[in-house]
Amino acid sequence: MKPVLLAGETFHVTSFASKGMEVGASSRYLNGATRYIEALAAQGIEVVQIGGERCEAEFPRSLEALAEYSAVVISDVGALSLLYTPETRMGQRSVNRLELLRHWVEQGGGLMMAGGYTGFQGMDGSGMFHGTAVEDCMPVEISPYPDGLEAPEGLDPFVVDTSHPVLAGLKSSFPFVLGMNRVVARANLEEATLVRCINRGRDLPLLAVRDYGAGRSLAWMTDIGPHWLSAEFMRWEGYDILMANMVRWLAREI
Template sequence: MKPVLLAGETFQVTSFASKGYEVSASARFSNGGLRWIEALTRHGFDVTQIGGERCESEFPTTKEQLSEYAAVVLSDVGALSLLYTPETRKGRRSVNRLELLRQWVLEGGSLMMAGGYCSFQGIDGLALFHDTAVDDALPVKIYAGPDGLEAPEGLDPRITEPDHPILRGITTPIPYLLGMNRVAERPQDGSTTLVHCDRRGEGLPLLAVRDFGKGRSLAWMSDIGPHWLSTEFMEWDGYDVLMANMVRWLVRQI
């Protein structure tokens, strides 16, 4: 089977420490996708990761390149990281990779977006996927403003479509979350929300799916790793099955 492409989930942090006149700097690199990659690998998938800092130069620019993958997963990587290309930097016309993804899914591809500070519209509104071609292809509508929701008190997922193949073999209750992206449902476009989180009397979509043209799309509105996924969720025996089932559904294995 073709590998799954995970785009995003990497970040670098630079820190400065001041002790009087003496100032020192340090930097570290983190990969938030390791637990997810481990889960997919345990269930027989090969995963290729292109970190956000590499998307400009390495993310596919043709449908033929996209079709080398069974599915594409965008996770914590903003629209600009995909829209910028080496040609753009030189002031030349180039491919719009968001339009490319939409057309690829219409023709049979499989696309997933997972949540995070730089997913959907983003914690500060900087992810910028609202009103793009990727927004058109997803099973949810992305709001125009900042959509990140921090919930230190915890959000409890509620399964609303227990018979869907993605949720087979999932033990309930699903452990609590510490945050998610707020989006709107789009049932008029053939989308189905499988899991909600209740907050202040409102059911927020957490997991939604859609048949889009000949392809499929899926949206998971929380992290695939910490910190929005609680320690309890990360250690839950259903984590591997749930994450693998999302991809299995996308590639029509279930």
């Protein structure tokens, strides 16, 4: 199996501390995908990560470059980080990498979008994937409005289709999640929703899959790491298997 390309999941945290008239600043660089990368490695799957701050210059710009990977995972990085290119900043025409991804899936590629504050439409609308070519090939419809749902009380997932290969090998039920992106299952693809959560009496897709052209897409409406994935979920014996099954299904390995 070729490596999996993971785009996103990195961020800088800048802090200021004031002591009277004196103010100091510090900055940290964090990677929210550490547990995810370890999980796939434990299942024999290599991950190549391009952090969000590097996507503009380094994310693939051709079908040939995408073909180096068995699947692409977009996680907690917004549409603008993929749309901008060095040429764009110079006022020149360039490749639309969201249209490129849609075409790649149509031709047989495998694309996953994971949730987060800048996933799907995003907590404050900054994800901006609504109305893009990537949404066209997703198994869900993305809201035009901010779609982040914070749930400190926890949301309990329940499985709709236990027979699907993505859920194979899971010996216990899903632990709770602490938030997700609110999307809508496509009306003609109801059978593609594998796992749901209920919030205020409303069913929300948590995990959905789709065949699109010759390829496949998968939407996971919560984080692949903290904080929306609870500590219990991160310790869950099924975490490694589930995350690996997602990319193996996309790559037609299962």
